[in-house]
Amino acid sequence: MSGAGKQVDLFLDSLINAPMKDDRALMEFPFFSLQKTPRLKPLVYDDGKVRIEVRPGDRGIATIWDKDVLIYVASIINDRLERGLPVDKTIRFNAHNLLQVTGRGSGKRAYELLLDAMFRLRSTTILTTIEAGESKERRGFGWIETFRIIERKNKAGKKTMAACEITLNEWMFRAIVQDRRVLTINPSYFELSMxxxxxxxxxxxxxxxxxxxxxxxxxxxxxxxxxxxxxxxxxxxxxxxxxxxxxxxxxxxxxxxxxxxxxxxxxxxxxxxxxxxxxxxxxxxxxxxxxxxxxxxxxx
Known part of the structure; x- marks a missing residue:
């Protein structure tokens, strides 16, 4: 799904009338900050069976609003699987479509916040013993391994975010593709402000x-x-x-x-x-x- 910036329009994924999917483990256990102000204190959860430690990057722990990006990407991967299309950890998608589907608006501020979310998803470090596929993840990883923003100039000469490219971490990719560990969620979820x-x-x-x-x-x-x-x-x-x-x-x-x-x-x-x-x-x-x-x- 990679390619030169000039070919970007040929390879963009988007969601049209496809159900929104979330990872069961991400729904069951606390992985994300519930506050919009940067959370710099590590999040630790241990119920005796599962231990999770989430460490912040320099912009804090990824928030539950940042998670919208993961839900969107997981939904794209799931949609491709259900349509019998090949899937890959690297997804290139239309930035405007993500903002539209998750109810984030489409102004300049919305794109800035999306970029901010990607920084936190990349810099937050997770250590967990939750299984994915047939293995237990005992090393630290970020929600996304890499991200790339493709910009273009609009008719007014201003740069706009034309597309995003995200490489998902292996743990979550296995959970979606091998375990099929996903649940459909109500689109109204994105309207919840708290x-x-x-x-x-x-x-x-x-x-x-x-x-x-x-x-x-x-x-x-x-x-x-x-x-x-x-x-x-x-x-x-x-x-x-x-x-x-x-x-x-x-x-x-x-x-x-x-x-x-x-x-x-x-x-x-x-x-x-x-x-x-x-x-x-x-x-x-x-x-x-x-x-x-x-x-x-x-x-x-």
């Missing part, structure tokens, strides 16, 4: 799917989000998401386990002492389905 909203949708899509419900404790949810916030600061943001009820495909709610509440009342515990953040359960269920009647035991 990083936390995006992360919550990913978790709901991965863990809940079309099941009746998925329930997780608040502390565990914070871990899976990769948030730097303490529970007392995280909870108000989560409450805002719950009240807005704007996640595509899913509802979300917070509650306490009724069994624990009854036991606390029976033992005479003070309500404020009992109702700690550690006892909060967060539930997700598909839109169009009745809310779960009882949240007895968290799935995680």
């Amino acid at each position: 990083g936390l909203e995006r992360r919550l949708y990913e978790l709901a899509r991965k863990h809940c799917g079309y099941q009746q419900r998925w329930v997780i404790t608040l502390p565990r949810l914070i871990e899976k989000c990769g948030s730097v916030l303490e529970p007392r600061f995280f909870k108000p943001q989560l409450k805002r998401v719950v009240e807005q009820d704007g996640l595509p495909d899913y509802h979300i709610a917070m509650s306490f386990d009724p069994k624990e509440r009854a036991a606390a009342e029976k033992s005479g515990l003070d309500g404020r002492r009992w109702a700690s953040n550690e006892r909060i359960l967060v539930s997700f269920w598909p839109r169009g389905q009745k809310a779960p009647e009882l949240l007895l035991t968290p799935d995680e």
